[in-house]
Amino acid sequence: MILGKKKDKDVEIPSASLADIVFLLLIFFLVTTSIDTEKGLDLVLPPPGDIEVKIPKKNISNLFINANGQAMLDNEIVEVNEIQRLVKEKLFENPLLIVSLKTHKESEYDVYIKVLDQLKRAQAKRISLADPDEE
Amino acid sequence: MEFKKKTKIKLAIPTASMPDIIFMLLIFFMTVTVMKTYSGLKVRVPDALKIEKLDVSKRHIATIWVDKEQNIMINDITVQEVKNLRNRAYELRVNDPLLIVVLKIDEKAQMGIVNKVQQELRKGNALNINYSARPGEL
Numbered sequence: 001m002i003l004g005k006k007k008d009k010d011v012e013i014p015s016a017s018l019a020d021i022v023f024l025l026l027i028f029f030l031v032t033t034s035i036d037t038e039k040g041l042d043l044v045l046p047p048p049g050d051i052e053v054k055i056p057k058k059n060i061s062n063l064f065i066n067a068n069g070q071a072m073l074d075n076e077i078v079e080v081n082e083i084q085r086l087v088k089e090k091l092f093e094n095p096l097l098i099v100s101l102k103t104h105k106e107s108e109y110d111v112y113i114k115v116l117d118q119l120k121r122a123q124a125k126r127i128s129l130a131d132p133d134e135e
Numbered sequence: 136m137e138f139k140k141k142t143k144i145k146l147a148i149p150t151a152s153m154p155d156i157i158f159m160l161l162i163f164f165m166t167v168t169v170m171k172t173y174s175g176l177k178v179r180v181p182d183a184l185k186i187e188k189l190d191v192s193k194r195h196i197a198t199i200w201v202d203k204e205q206n207i208m209i210n211d212i213t214v215q216e217v218k219n220l221r222n223r224a225y226e227l228r229v230n231d232p233l234l235i236v237v238l239k240i241d242e243k244a245q246m247g248i249v250n251k252v253q254q255e256l257r258k259g260n261a262l263n264i265n266y267s268a269r270p271g272e273l
Contacts, residue, residue, distance in 0.1 A: 029164035105247030
């Protein structure tokens with residue numbers, strides 16, 4: 001028995017509006033995307049727990065920031081924008097130098113970032129954040 | 136005097152491939168878009184010179200805001216006490232080992248709160264942080 005073949009019907013999805021629909025979707029995603037990337041200063045915190053590492057005194061440089069936004073590098077009061085030069089000189093003399101950064105709890109975050117920025121520009125890779133003084 | 140009209144040439148840009156091009160653009164933007172964005176707190180981040188772009192996509196970023204009034208917010212959840220930050224940071228870190236915590240701290244904030252936040256992040260094992268900053272000029 002031969003089954004009669006069905007007549008080929010002209011079935012087609014209209015694709016004329018496809019481009020328009022895709023355009024709409026494109027515009028939606030264009031508008032919602034925000035390309036701007038976050039920028040800032042990277043830092044890796046030490047793992048939790050107190051690890052006592054003995055560092056020879058000559059490899060440590062102390063940097064304090066007080067509540068008035070003044071900086072003190074190795075017992076000398078310095079201008080914040082001088083730190084880059086001073087630390088660079090110290091690093092040249094001793095490449096193993098670790099800068100220990102200590103802040104007063106009332107000092108401003110702005111100064112801290114400025115100092116950190118100076119240290120980064122001086123290519124000081126070894127920065128230690130000392131615990132703030134407990135009172 | 137009459138100018139001779141130039142013969143008309145049939146000019147047409149082929150539009151047959153237009154949908155394909157648009158499709159490619161669409162797919163690009165669909166993959167790039169990250170839908171979740173947080174409103175955060177109103178802060179004015181300090182400016183710095185040696186700033187670097189984050190080398191991970193936005194999917195691996197958690198943001199902490201600290202404003203002048205010492206309010207703390209992590210990913211749009213207000214943190215009442217600094218101590219609660221530890222668990223939140225830990226959860227986020229466990230779910231995403233590549234996590235980078237972006238700190239958006241107001242330039243007028245005091246270091247006391249910043250240090251506390253940092254200690255909590257250490258205890259929550261979220262160690263990669265990034266101080267958000269505006270590009271400054273020399």
